[in-house]
Amino acid sequence: MAEQVARVSTPYEEETLPPSPTLEAAEDVAADIGQLSVWRLMWRRFLRNRLAVAGSILLILLYILVIFADFFAPYDHLKVNEDYVLRAPQRLRFFDEEGNFHLRPFVYGTTTELDTHDLVWVHKDDPSQIYPIRFFVHGKPYKLLGLFETDIHLYGVDEPGTIFLLGTDRLGRDVFSRILFGGRVSLSVGLIGVTLTIIFGSILGTVSGYFGGIVDTVMQRIIELLMSFPDIALWAALAAALPHDMSTVTRFFFISIILSFIGWTGLARQVRAKVLAYREMDYTNAARAAGASHTRIILVHMLPNALSHIIVVATLAIPGMILAETALSFLGLGIQPPMVSWGTLLQDAQTVSVVVKNPWLMIPGAFVIVAVLCFNFVGDGFRDAADPFAI
Known part of the structure; x- marks a missing residue:
């Protein structure tokens, strides 16, 4: 006589497993990517490359600097200044020699001495002369983008002070x-x-x-x-x-x-x-x-x-x-x-x-x-x- 064995249902058979959220997210991403053009896909891959993005930002900054060089440059790049030949870069400062803090950055003036060994003039910082850096100052007139007449420069100092952030060359021209x-x-x-x-x-x-x-x-x-x-x-x-x-x-x-x-x-x-x-x-x-x-x-x-x-x-x-x-x-x-x-x-x-x-x-x-x-x-x-x- 065949024995009838009652089949006992288990909770695992009665319940259906919920869909995996990871799988659903992957399917959504795949569907989204499938609707993108080749150029959009290339752009997404490019943005994942941090070095490429950083390089792009630096290049944009470089091109902005050179395109608007008349505005960012404090002096004319052809201006010869015989009093400051081969002047070392002037350092931006917030503290003077006495340790006092200045809200506005400044540079020291320049004193010139004769180096008797090499027979050349040597330029040194003069702490007794302090020239605060001013922004959007008036200077040599120029045409912005070759169209607009203006004489506004990003920064500068009052005369007779100078600001050579990267020094000068053998003719006293501003290197920056x-x-x-x-x-x-x-x-x-x-x-x-x-x-x-x-x-x-x-x-x-x-x-x-x-x-x-x-x-x-x-x-x-x-x-x-x-x-x-x-x-x-x-x-x-x-x-x-x-x-x-x-x-x-x-x-x-x-x-x-x-x-x-x-x-x-x-x-x-x-x-x-x-x-x-x-x-x-x-x-x-x-x-x-x-x-x-x-x-x-x-x-x-x-x-x-x-x-x-x-x-x-x-x-x-x-x-x-x-x-x-x-x-x-x-x-x-x-x-x-x-x-x-x-x-x-x-x-x-x-x-x-x-x-x-x-x-x-x-x-x-x-x-x-x-x-x-x-x-x-x-x-x-x-x-x-x-x-x-x-x-």
């Missing part, structure tokens, strides 16, 4: 003011050079990869020929070929063209490799079968797909442009006086004796290092953000 105006050239050369590099590299690389055959062969041999030249020697030769009576603005644009003339080859080869893969894709074959022209296929299907890679390469190429301009100007083959760049400022620090006695003349090199590192951080951030396999 010259760094700000020099940054206009050094930072804009990178942008202009990279813009030309993008135009040359993306177009020629796309054409080479798309058409192939004899067109690809000729372009690749030209690229290999250009890449075989030593960079510094070729830059120096092309820069030296420019007429010496050329205006500073014209010379600036020619230097930018020279830098981009060399820099486009690497981008062209990378874009060519991308296009070689894109032209075999189904959407390219479908566009070709539908009767689309070569121009439409290149502009609509090839370049947009390679755009993220082009942006990454361009961002990483800007530091090379800045360093190249600095090297040319340092060697006297780039920007010429009275125009100023960070490279021309470093010409004053070419000898060891000058660096030892006047180390503040090396400060423009610190700005070059900061700008290059920031661009590298931003470029790495874009590269990681554009990676389709990034998590």
Whole structure:
């Protein structure tokens, strides 16, 4: 006789487990991400890179400083002051020699003594002269952004006091003011050079990869020929070929063209490799079968797909442009006086004796290092953000 065993239900079988909040959150995030465009996804990945974000903030600050250099600089970058030649940086103070606290920051005046050993004039702080720093002071008139007439500067001191936060050079010119105006050239050369590099590299690389055959062969041999030249020697030769009576603005644009003339080859080869893969894709074959022209296929299907890679390469190429301009100007083959760049400022620090006695003349090199590192951080951030396999 079959025994009927009563089935006892357990609480575990009667109750259904609640959905996991972690799983629901993951599904919501996945649904949210699925509705975002490629550019929004890249932006989210970029913001997760703290070094890239910090580099972007520093670059924005640098460009604000150089764009509004007339406002932030206390003096004209070409103003010669023979009374303060090679004056060491003046320190901002809140306490005087007697230990008294001042609400407004101030700098000491300057006394000049003759160094009988080296037979040079030495400038020292004079505690008996106190000059409070004032903000939004009147100074040399200028045109803000080349449009608005004004004479307001961010800070300054009453005459006969001076404020040289980063010291002066061998002609008594304010180093801080010259760094700000020099940054206009050094930072804009990178942008202009990279813009030309993008135009040359993306177009020629796309054409080479798309058409192939004899067109690809000729372009690749030209690229290999250009890449075989030593960079510094070729830059120096092309820069030296420019007429010496050329205006500073014209010379600036020619230097930018020279830098981009060399820099486009690497981008062209990378874009060519991308296009070689894109032209075999189904959407390219479908566009070709539908009767689309070569121009439409290149502009609509090839370049947009390679755009993220082009942006990454361009961002990483800007530091090379800045360093190249600095090297040319340092060697006297780039920007010429009275125009100023960070490279021309470093010409004053070419000898060891000058660096030892006047180390503040090396400060423009610190700005070059900061700008290059920031661009590298931003470029790495874009590269990681554009990676389709990034998590």
